[in-house]
Amino acid sequence: MPPTKSSAQKSTATPRTVAAPEAPPTSLPPVLSNPDTIETYKALYDILGRAYWEASDLNAKDTIQGARDAIYQILTDLNVAKLEANTALFLSLKSKIKDSNKALDKIKDDINNITKNIATASSVVAAIAKVLSLAPALA
Numbered sequence: 493m494p495p496t497k498s499s500a501q502k503s504t505a506t507p508r509t510v511a512a513p514e515a516p517p518t519s520l521p522p523v524l525s526n527p528d529t530i531e532t533y534k535a536l537y538d539i540l541g542r543a544y545w546e547a548s549d550l551n552a553k554d555t556i557q558g559a560r561d562a563i564y565q566i567l568t569d570l571n572v573a574k575l576e577a578n579t580a581l582f583l584s585l586k587s588k589i590k591d592s593n594k595a596l597d598k599i600k601d602d603i604n605n606i607t608k609n610i611a612t613a614s615s616v617v618a619a620i621a622k623v624l625s626l627a628p629a630l631a
Contacts, residue, residue, distance in 0.1 A: 529570060530567065530570050530571065530574070533563055533567050533570065534567060537560060537563045537567060540556055540559055540563065541560065544556045544557055593623070596620045596623060596624060597620070599616070599620065600617055600620045600621070600624075603616050
């Protein structure tokens, strides 16, 4: 919690309220929300690749490759589903990011009126600049 100003200090900055960000809708199915799902299938795919080269005969290699092909398709489908779900989540946040960036830009311009602590002002400006630098990639 930030320290409160004493009644002897006067602030020239007008107070600004920024709405707390809402959590994005959690529309990811459990298989996609578990971070280990894709990594687990990828590990199996890699291990099957090693087993393929160590298989003793052509029938064993064919069996392993058939399983590996199925795992590859699952990995592809999981990645596509995750991208599609994350795209929808991101698009729902896009306008909030834009509005928040406008407020942050204003705070960055007024930081010298908000705090007289140079180190705090520099930290705030640097952090805001870093967030705002993401804006072109988010557009």
